[in-house]
Amino acid sequence: MTEEKDKQFGEVLESLKDVPGPVMMAMQKAQEIYGYLPIEVQLRIADYFGVPLATVYGIATFYSQFRLEQPGQIKIAVCLGTACYVKGSGGVIEKFGRMLGVEPGHTTPDGRFTLEATRCIGCCGLAPVLTVNGEVYGKVTEDSVDEIMAKYNNA
Amino acid sequence: MKTLKELQEIRDREKGGLDERCEGATVTEGAPRAHVLVCGGTGCTSGNSKIIYDNFKTLLAEKNVTDINVIMTGCFGLCSKGPIVVVYPDGSFYTHVKPEDVAEIVDAHLIGGAPVERLLHAEKDADGQMKSINDTDFYKSQRRVVLRNCGVIDPENIDEYLARDGYKAYEKAVSTMTQQQVIDEIKKSGLRGRGGAGFPTGMKWQFTHDAPGTDKYVACNADEGDPGAFMDRSLLEGDPHAVIEAMMIAGYAVGAERGVIYVRAEYPIAVHRLEVAIKQAHEYGILGDNALGLGHKFELELRLGAGAFVCGEETALLNSSEGKRGEPRQRPPFPAVKGLFGKPTLINNVETYGNITQIILNGADWFASVGTEKSKGTKVFALGGKLENVGLVEIPMGTTLRTIVEDIGGGCPHGKKFKAAQTGGPSGGCIPASLIDTPIDYDSLMAIGSMMGSGGLIVMDEDNCMVDIAKFFLEFTVDESCGKCTPCRIGNKRLLEMLDKVTKGEATLEDLDKMEELCYYIKENSLCGLGQTAPNPVLSTLRYFRDEYEAHCNGKCPAGVCKALVSYKVDPEKCIGCTICARNCPVGAISGSVKQTHSIDPKKCIKCGVCASKCPKGAISK
Numbered sequence: 001m002t003e004e005k006d007k008q009f010g011e012v013l014e015s016l017k018d019v020p021g022p023v024m025m026a027m028q029k030a031q032e033i034y035g036y037l038p039i040e041v042q043l044r045i046a047d048y049f050g051v052p053l054a055t056v057y058g059i060a061t062f063y064s065q066f067r068l069e070q071p072g073q074i075k076i077a078v079c080l081g082t083a084c085y086v087k088g089s090g091g092v093i094e095k096f097g098r099m100l101g102v103e104p105g106h107t108t109p110d111g112r113f114t115l116e117a118t119r120c121i122g123c124c125g126l127a128p129v130l131t132v133n134g135e136v137y138g139k140v141t142e143d144s145v146d147e148i149m150a151k152y153n154n155a
Numbered sequence: 156m157k158t159l160k161e162l163q164e165i166r167d168r169e170k171g172g173l174d175e176r177c178e179g180a181t182v183t184e185g186a187p188r189a190h191v192l193v194c195g196g197t198g199c200t201s202g203n204s205k206i207i208y209d210n211f212k213t214l215l216a217e218k219n220v221t222d223i224n225v226i227m228t229g230c231f232g233l234c235s236k237g238p239i240v241v242v243y244p245d246g247s248f249y250t251h252v253k254p255e256d257v258a259e260i261v262d263a264h265l266i267g268g269a270p271v272e273r274l275l276h277a278e279k280d281a282d283g284q285m286k287s288i289n290d291t292d293f294y295k296s297q298r299r300v301v302l303r304n305c306g307v308i309d310p311e312n313i314d315e316y317l318a319r320d321g322y323k324a325y326e327k328a329v330s331t332m333t334q335q336q337v338i339d340e341i342k343k344s345g346l347r348g349r350g351g352a353g354f355p356t357g358m359k360w361q362f363t364h365d366a367p368g369t370d371k372y373v374a375c376n377a378d379e380g381d382p383g384a385f386m387d388r389s390l391l392e393g394d395p396h397a398v399i400e401a402m403m404i405a406g407y408a409v410g411a412e413r414g415v416i417y418v419r420a421e422y423p424i425a426v427h428r429l430e431v432a433i434k435q436a437h438e439y440g441i442l443g444d445n446a447l448g449l450g451h452k453f454e455l456e457l458r459l460g461a462g463a464f465v466c467g468e469e470t471a472l473l474n475s476s477e478g479k480r481g482e483p484r485q486r487p488p489f490p491a492v493k494g495l496f497g498k499p500t501l502i503n504n505v506e507t508y509g510n511i512t513q514i515i516l517n518g519a520d521w522f523a524s525v526g527t528e529k530s531k532g533t534k535v536f537a538l539g540g541k542l543e544n545v546g547l548v549e550i551p552m553g554t555t556l557r558t559i560v561e562d563i564g565g566g567c568p569h570g571k572k573f574k575a576a577q578t579g580g581p582s583g584g585c586i587p588a589s590l591i592d593t594p595i596d597y598d599s600l601m602a603i604g605s606m607m608g609s610g611g612l613i614v615m616d617e618d619n620c621m622v623d624i625a626k627f628f629l630e631f632t633v634d635e636s637c638g639k640c641t642p643c644r645i646g647n648k649r650l651l652e653m654l655d656k657v658t659k660g661e662a663t664l665e666d667l668d669k670m671e672e673l674c675y676y677i678k679e680n681s682l683c684g685l686g687q688t689a690p691n692p693v694l695s696t697l698r699y700f701r702d703e704y705e706a707h708c709n710g711k712c713p714a715g716v717c718k719a720l721v722s723y724k725v726d727p728e729k730c731i732g733c734t735i736c737a738r739n740c741p742v743g744a745i746s747g748s749v750k751q752t753h754s755i756d757p758k759k760c761i762k763c764g765v766c767a768s769k770c771p772k773g774a775i776s777k
């Protein structure tokens with residue numbers, strides 16, 4: 001599995017050889033392939049483009065989309081954009097936190113759920129909005145949290 | 156590679172079909188007899204509009220109907236009623252369509268000729284007649300210049316864009332105008348930047364044109380970081396070629412051969428549509444070494460963001476486009492002199508570009524005839540929050556907030572009272588109900604302590620606490636501060652701590668004065684626009700809702716939002732002892748036995764409000 005990913009990523013690096021300012025693009029591709037940015041991959045990017053590891057790590061920690069830890073199997077992302085917030089998404093994420101026993105930005109110890117707060121995903125018409133592994137749930141209430149959790153707990 | 160003549164042939168061929176996409180149009184010979192337009196914007200897509208589209212396709216094919224055209228378009232605007240399907244030339248506007256409704260629409264309407272009443276967006280006039288969709292409250296005060304193709308064309312089909320005079324503006328500019336004439340036309344139109352600051356666009360083009368050097372860039376700011384705003388996204392999703400064409404015109408005017416669009420990574424559909432559009436434009440020879448065969452080169456590439464609000468600031472955007480940490484740069488030098496990879500760079504916002512083709516084609520005077528003295532044209536707003544109709548609207552500059560909130564937005568749901576609207580997102584301010592007749596333009600908004608911003612407009616009703624909202628925005632900016640300068644990094648953090656004290660009821664009236672002082676200090680001393688504007692939500696709520704701040708200092712949150720200041724109580728008169736609340740309390744804070752009045756232990760209570768929402772008798776209140 002990893003070998004295949006490493007090979008795939010090697011091709012990506014190759015394709016970015018002549019692109020100006022390639023580091024962030026390489027990191028975005030790496031995250032697509034590996035799901036996060038393991039330190040070995042960051043090292044590989046730094047070596048390939050001849051920049052210090054600190055530069056790569058600095059970029060990784062600057063942007064909220066880069067992940068340094070393996071995410072859980074089920075990623076719950078609650079929108080905390082303004083439109084969602086004024087319609088009560090704060091209560092929704094709090095309830096997930098209570099049910100899962102983790103704070104936003106963290107993964108449950110069994111590696112199943114990751115809870116995240118996201119910025120506006122552009123579905124403000126359906127506020128409050130959350131996504132579970134990319135699937136969008138609109139007009140959620142604190143009650144729908146129970147239904148959503150039940151669905152994935154039984155899956 | 157297509158010649159200008161071939162492009163014109165495509166326009167002529169497609170035009171008939173496109174003209175039918177308006178209410179009451181007559182059907183031309185050989186064109187489809189009806190068009191089914193399914194919204195493919197982000198909101199409707201997450202409501203399964205792709206499946207709806209597929210269902211139309213399969214069902215019509217199964218029934219051997221070949222003279223009906225089904226396409227996916229960009230946003231129609233009325234997002235809260237989505238998914239939306241529109242049938243032309245009848246002009247039937249279907250809302251809340253589900254995949255399983257498609258069969259009925261096909262059988263009853265498309266084949267039978269009778270629209271499905273229960274799904275129609277029905278608004279009646281005084282005589283009880285159904286209004287045409289353009290006369291409904293939501294649409295009648297709008298004017299679509301930038302969004303003219305959104306919800307009309309298939310954004311993934313360049314031929315449809317061509318049929319709407321696509322790439323004619325570029326042709327006109329390059330073959331009949333000098334670079335300076337193009338710039339002068341933009342100056343004369345009075346167009347100002349739609350990305351927030353409202354800087355005159357023509358002047359910016361002039362600076363970049365005048366900057367020494369040959370390797371120049373044209374950049375498009377599609378970072379749209381204001382949470383709760385989706386104007387730029389909708390334009391890119393609904394009409395990507397309009398932005399590409401405008402960047403080509405800008406490239407010609409300032410003398411740049413390369414363009415970069417910096418898009419937020421949270422917008423996968425917009426990214427996809429741009430990729431498709433760039434590819435198609437290449438195939439037609441519109442982009443490339445000899446654009447449209449008119450002798451100029453223009454290449455375009457995409458750069459994706461990775462989730463950092465500050466990257467919307469133009470100098471941070473440049474750093475991020477170069478693949479670095481998105482920290483802002485000191486200005487001057489301005490990007491027009493020293494921008495991307497150190498080259499002179501023109502940066503404009505997506506919506507700013509969205510106006511360009513229309514100015515070139517119809518002239519500066521036409522454009523300037525809409526709007527107010529100092530704010531010309533239209534502005535797109537993303538309406539959000541406590542409104543009946545949430546979505547995307549385009550209005551002439553100078554329209555009052557009242558028209559937007561009451562007519563277009565349909566007022567606050569459940570008969571609640573309108574309290575304030577926030578424009579300009581985390582850099583802006585609120586407009587209280589008392590100023591609802593303020594015209595929306597750059598200068599009027601500035602005068603009342605808010606700002607136009609990029610176009611997010613969030614409405615709050617009596618249930619929202621203004622201190623809480625100010626805290627929400629400040630939490631956002633503190634989180635997004637890049638940390639480069641101290642006033643922003645530390646000042647805003649301190650300010651947030653003070654606000655937190657207010658929401659907990661621990662602040663004094665003196666603290667409010669101190670907060671105000673700190674706000675001004677941060678504004679004056681921060682490096683970039685993020686820090687310079689971060690205190691605005693606090694200042695404007697302090698200005699218009701000081702009484703709410705003072706109430707918090709006295710231990711009360713009038714809207715009942717700030718948790719530290721509310722407590723839940725059981726009304727013994729109403730409680731029937733059903734035990735539902737006790738069973739649902741996540742922390743076991745409620746005691747009482749069957750048929751006995753229950754009580755809440757304030758020490759254990761986490762104020763989640765579950766009990767109040769579950770009580771069948773409404774016996775629990777704040």
Ligand SMILES: Cc1cc2nc3c(=O)[nH]c(=O)nc-3n(C[C@H](O)[C@H](O)[C@H](O)COP(=O)(O)O)c2cc1C
Binds near residue numbers: 348380684
């Ligand atoms: C913190 C901050 C965030 C910004 N975010 C955006 C944004 O998301 N989109 C945008 O177009 N402009 C944004 N701007 C404004 C840009 O710096 C710049 O003024 C704009 O891209 C210029 O284009 P215009 O003249 O066409 O408006 C932001 C500015 C600041 C200070």
Ligand code: FES
Binds near residue numbers: 083127
């Ligand atoms: S604010 Fe949540 S989707 Fe826009």
